[in-house]
Amino acid sequence: MLVVLIGTVILHLLDLILLLISTSVSAWRTFNSKSYDLWYDCIAKNGKYECQDAGNAAWLQAVQGLMILATIFCLLSLIIFIWQLFTMNKGGRFFFTAIFQILSSLFVMSGAIIYTVMRPEDQDDGHLFGFAFVLAWLAFPLTLISGLIYIILRKKE
Template sequence: MLLILLGVLILHLMILILLIVSTSASAWKIGGNTSTDLWLSCMTTNGGSHCKTASNEDWIQAVQALMILAVLFCFFSLIAFLYQLFKMVKGGRFYFTAIFQILASLFVMCAAIIYTVMSPDDTLAYGYAYVVAWVAFPLSLISGLIYIVLRKKE
């Protein structure tokens, strides 16, 4: 049982790190000497980098908000898991943790879908931060489903 709990905890920490990296990294779209993310659009010329803030369009602000919510809900579900692990009665299930983790999964999925549909520059390729966000989605969904099934034992 201890190994299962340790595995779930490591999976949860890995998902949290993936969400933080995908939210803060500057590689949602890359190409040539240009890279864009949720916050900045940078162009490298003659060894120097020139960055400007992301557009003020509603869709990018929605993606920013959803990714921040995904990170927060993943963090809150980690705190809830640790709290329930020590305070919950024997035989109880981690429903509260599961709900937060599934919500984090849905937020990151919605953010990635909005970015995919609304991203204006089709000449750029998707970067690693975009891929990391898509990897974090099924992992957090699976983690949430594991929390639903998981039961606290002695």
């Protein structure tokens, strides 16, 4: 049972790290020396980065909000899990933790879908999705699996 708990906590921490990186790193979309983010559009010139705000488009603000919510819900889910681990009766299930984790996965999925569909129109064949975008999509199934594990998991002595 201890191995399952440790594995679940490691998976949860991995989810949280993926969400933090994908929300904060400037690499959702790249083109040569330019990188586009949820927050800034940057270009590398002479070894220095020059950044400007990404814009005020409503869809971009929705993606920003959803990614922040996903990260917050994942962190709250971890805190609730640790709290339930020490206070819950024997045989209880981690439903409250599972709800927060599944909501986190739905938020990250919604944000990634919105970004996929509504990305800026200035793209041509040279634009590629960056690693932060890939990490956001990778965080979705891992967070969902983690939430489903919490539904199945029971506390034992």
